[in-house]
Amino acid sequence: MECWSIGVLGWGPLLQYSTAPVPQIFSMQIIEQIAAMRDWSENERRQGRRIVFVPTMGFLHEGHLCLVRDARKRGDRVVVSIFVNPTQFSPSEDFAGYPRDFERDRGLLEKEQIDVLFHPPVAEMYPAGVETHVEVERLSLPLCGAARSGHFRGVATIVTKLFNIVLPHAAIFGEKDYQQLQVIRQLVRDLSMNVEIVGHPIVRESDGVAMSSRNSYLTPDERRAAVCLSQSLCKAERLFRRGEKSARAIIDRVASVLAEQPLAQVEYVELCDAETLTDIDQIRGTALLALAVRIGRARLIDNRLLKSPGA
């Protein structure tokens, strides 16, 4: 600690003054109400602070925490939301059983020293009588949208609501949910929202499995089997690096690796343009190789961007 002293009257008492900044006592606020969240953000904005936002559904893992650390580097204040959004689950999906552990999440976020954890109850976000939805029409149709009808409408609606409440300058989303990221980029462009959208690379376990809250559904055998997703993408990427440009050949490579894993039930393997998500026959520029696979009760997704030289 940097200190200086003033001697008073030679041998007299020493007065000590510290020039070091007074250590700030850190405290993360938990906000549950829309009005309180908006008041906090408006106040921070008035003081010229940049708010960076990380929306999540909780049951946090290292992938989420990497987004949070990225947020810290990009702004003055970090807001994380935990909200398991019912409107992005179809009635046959896992909304009720989606993993939740608020106390653990809260501890993890406190350690990351975020500023606000926004944790609204469902009735606060969707009071009775809601009639309005946001739909990004074309980008919501392929890939996960084909099997999960209404999913991206739920995502686009909740993200719009969260942006209107948290009032962030920037928001960070993972490339693991690549289609979601594209849907949100389109939404922000189409509705002229003043929010910078940042994509964060996929965070993986040491064996290559993409981190996901839904990995908690896997039994030890299923967890070992889950490595087939990233392995199939790696093998397809190697084929691409050796010069293969045909979508059919690359998709077949992925499918053959997945077929070797008896616990894996493939929902889709697709290769599409990375911007428009439309199917392609040949890779030019940047393509998205994306897949969804069921293992046990978990539906797992993963993807890889295949970039042509110079793209």
Ligand code: AMP
């Ligand atoms: P979720 O809680 O699953 O809705 O995820 C919240 C955010 O974290 C989304 O933007 C996800 O794309 C992102 N995310 C989840 N898992 C990962 C991961 N393994 N790597 C990078 N981002 C991730």
